[in-house]
Amino acid sequence: MESDRNWEQNALISELIQGLEVARKLKEDLSSASSVDARDSHSLLQRILSSYDKALLFLRWNESVSMQQPTKTSSPQSPLSIDKTPLREDAEEDHQELKHNSKKRKMMPKWTEHIRVKIENGVEGPLEDGYSWRKYGQKDILSAKYPRSYYRCTFRKTKGCFATKQVQRSEEDHTIFDITYRGSHTCKRNDAVLPPKSPDYTQDGSLTVKTDNITAPSASFGCMAQDNYHDLFPSLVLENDPFFSTLSQTSSLSANTPESNYFVSPTFLEHEFDGVCNKPCPDSELARLVSADTSITSSPIFDFNFSLDAVGIDYPNFPFNI
């Protein structure tokens, strides 16, 4: 599970890099002769803050792991560890991982986005995050008015990608969906081929998924369809490094999708590393860290579109050597 470990480090570095890149962009904007939109500047600042908050979270997570895990031979506690919840379906394929660690799922990283879906003609627009998901369950939640839908990566079986997400309509605002992502995609980005699923939302708040109707992605936590991202958002691609390309793709989404029939309002993002922050990183501390993110403006910026998954992908030319 060396790759899991690398994921944390890469995620940390990638967040710092993203912060750096955005800071540079902000600097360029500020130093340019042209007038700078105050909203743009604010958005860039928020992205910088977000990146560093995430980086801090990773650092704190690593601290907690090192305290809980003195020996490397004990259970791998990476936030990206493969779900070891007993799975009948995958019992054969996951022979190396299914060692009945019931707490494994709690180690999966979890973060929440609030996606606002614009309603047109009484029908809610598609909610597409650029990844390929397969619905595997729906559940009525006791305290919630609308059912919660469960999705997993389409490539779970073929590529062993264990990323999942939960989608639930907000009670306060029907146009907002709480999407909780859990785990990271281990499949290669170009494994996901668009057109991916475009969930539509039925009147009762449950979800159905169609395979047509390609639209701009709203978020990037999942199996990214890289080619389409290039097609839709070709700007800001840095060099040929896939790592930086990923960063630039995600950071350019909002600027290139003003006409999108829906928009994303990342009203907040929660980072939750279940079970690993109990002692060294209490919830209150987490809340404090996240608070910067929660102040994200109404600006439809893809602030959180940087894919944590991206760093889980092998980057043979990764410029940093930890």
Added chain:
DNA sequence: CGGATTTGACCAAA
């Protein structure tokens, strides 16, 4: 016919 969704059942954590 193969892949995706639906949905009741099952399981485990709280």
Added chain:
DNA sequence: TTTGGTCAAATCCG
């Protein structure tokens, strides 16, 4: 025991 998460058979759909 309750409840959320997942399984898997049935069903749908292109």
